Amino acid sequence: MHHPGRLRLKHGNTSGVTSCITITSETFKEGVVMIYKHRTAFAMILVVLFGMTLFYISTDGFRAFTSESARSYELMQKNPAVPSVTLEDSQERTYSFDELAEDKYVLLTFMYTSCTTVCPQLAMNMAEVYDLIPGEYVGKEIVFLSISFDPTKDDPETLAKYRRAFGSDGQTWRMARIKDQEELERLLEKLGVVVIPNEYGEFQHNAAFYLVGKEGRLQEVMDFTNVEAAAGTVTAILEKGENRP
Amino acid sequence: MKQAVYGLLLYGFLVLPPVAALLESIMIVHMHMQMPLLVLSGIFMARFFQIHFPRFFEKWNKNGVPGVLLFMVIWSYWMIPRMMDETLSVQAVEVFKFISLPFLAGVSLRDSWSKLGSSAQSMVFVFLTVVFLFMAWIYIGADKQICNNYLEVEQKTLGWGSLAFALIMIIYFLQLFYIDQSEYK
Numbered sequence: 311m312h313h314p315g316r317l318r319l320k321h322g323n324t325s326g327v328t329s330c331i332t333i334t335s336e337t338f339k340e341g342v343v344m345i346y347k348h349r350t351a352f353a354m355i356l357v358v359l360f361g362m363t364l365f366y367i368s369t370d371g372f373r374a375f376t377s378e379s380a381r382s383y384e385l386m387q388k389n390p391a392v393p394s395v396t397l398e399d400s401q402e403r404t405y406s407f408d409e410l411a412e413d414k415y416v417l418l419t420f421m422y423t424s425c426t427t428v429c430p431q432l433a434m435n436m437a438e439v440y441d442l443i444p445g446e447y448v449g450k451e452i453v454f455l456s457i458s459f460d461p462t463k464d465d466p467e468t469l470a471k472y473r474r475a476f477g478s479d480g481q482t483w484r485m486a487r488i489k490d491q492e493e494l495e496r497l498l499e500k501l502g503v504v505v506i507p508n509e510y511g512e513f514q515h516n517a518a519f520y521l522v523g524k525e526g527r528l529q530e531v532m533d534f535t536n537v538e539a540a541a542g543t544v545t546a547i548l549e550k551g552e553n554r555p
Numbered sequence: 556m557k558q559a560v561y562g563l564l565l566y567g568f569l570v571l572p573p574v575a576a577l578l579e580s581i582m583i584v585h586m587h588m589q590m591p592l593l594v595l596s597g598i599f600m601a602r603f604f605q606i607h608f609p610r611f612f613e614k615w616n617k618n619g620v621p622g623v624l625l626f627m628v629i630w631s632y633w634m635i636p637r638m639m640d641e642t643l644s645v646q647a648v649e650v651f652k653f654i655s656l657p658f659l660a661g662v663s664l665r666d667s668w669s670k671l672g673s674s675a676q677s678m679v680f681v682f683l684t685v686v687f688l689f690m691a692w693i694y695i696g697a698d699k700q701i702c703n704n705y706l707e708v709e710q711k712t713l714g715w716g717s718l719a720f721a722l723i724m725i726i727y728f729l730q731l732f733y734i735d736q737s738e739y740k
Contacts, residue, residue: 349614353621361628368638377640377703428699504703516703535699 378516381502382531389527390500395493397486400469415452418520420503422460423472432517433476435537440483442541447548454483461487562599566657582709583716590633590656597661604662612666619670622663627682629660636701643704687721
């Protein structure tokens with residue numbers, strides 16, 4: 311009595327599996343026929359999916375719609391090491407970036423003093439960030455650095471004038487030029503700064519605040535027009551006192 | 556078939572590297588001349604595909620909706636500021652522009668247009684008007700450089716150009732309401 315029952319159960323099971331397979335293959339066939347009949351509707355869905363995929367891939371998952379935001383996003387993913395460059399500051403001191411940045415965070419921007427558009431705003435915003443960072447960190451945990459990419463015009467004397475105009479102390483916020491053109495270009499390229507000269511002998515360039523971590527790697531790229539957000543981000547990082555690997 | 560040849564000639568002209576470089580050097584020309592001309596070359600060349608593959612279009616684009624959707628997707632795609640920049644810095648994106656605008660957007664628009672009803676055709680106009688208005692808003696309103704390869708002045712010019720396009724389309728709509736079309740048929 312036990313035996314046949316078990317057998318029947320087994321039998322029932324197998325036939326269940328077969329019918330199940332038959333159903334799937336039939337549904338599949340029906341599906342194909344349905345697509346075939348409604349090719350236009352199917353094409354519509356395909357187009358929509360194609361569009362969404364295309365937009366998704368091209369904008370880093372709807373994150374970056376401008377190449378500038380793409381650049382920040384990519385930089386923050388990569389955390390490139392800042393190449394060693396030799397700086398000459400407004401007090402005619404010469405030192406390497408690594409010496410200045412040793413065991414400190416560096417808030418970095420690029421500018422040139424004869425710039426009349428974005429740079430003064432950038433420097434003013436930098437001054438605001440400087441004031442918003444708690445005083446106990448300034449100079450000890452973080453230094454501010456404005457680098458000129460016009461080394462021929464921006465000699466220490468010019469930089470000193472610019473420094474005074476924006477109230478930088480020349481110590482915890484330094485203004486410097488990179489004399490070696492090759493070094494300068496390498497740095498600009500590493501940080502993705504694009505400089506285009508315009509018709510008035512000026513340069514147009516994409517501007518941002520760059521925060522370099524204690525290990526000399528780029529840690530954050532921040533919107534220079536949003537002072538509060540940048541100061542908030544920097545302060546939070548300083549308070550945490552940790553460096554992203 | 557003559558049309559397809561003209562389309563091919565136009566396309567061949569636009570693809571020439573010096574012509575492409577010249578058109579792309581000015582932002583507004585890049586977006587409002589090169590891109591529409593590429594679509595136009597596709598619209599002409601569409602004749603060739605319609606004659607040689609009539610069944611394909613008949614089956615996959617019966618009511619014209621998939622084709623016009625494809626046109627909208629491709630057109631919006633090239634309105635993204637980042638794509639404008641990347642055509643200049645990434646070769647593959649440039650190649651994709653020269654393929655997608657004529658062959659995906661242009662050809663499918665031509666095939667779809669006559670199949671669409673007049674209300675669907677109006678929808679396409681509304682879509683274009685909205686896109687141009689949106690472009691105008693972005694490019695005139697932006698207080699910083701959106702495309703790294705173009706100056707801010709050019710960006711503003713592009714914005715005003717887009718606004719002009721949008722206004723022309725709005726005027727077209729208005730005349731539809733106020734002028735009796737049947738008088739001119």
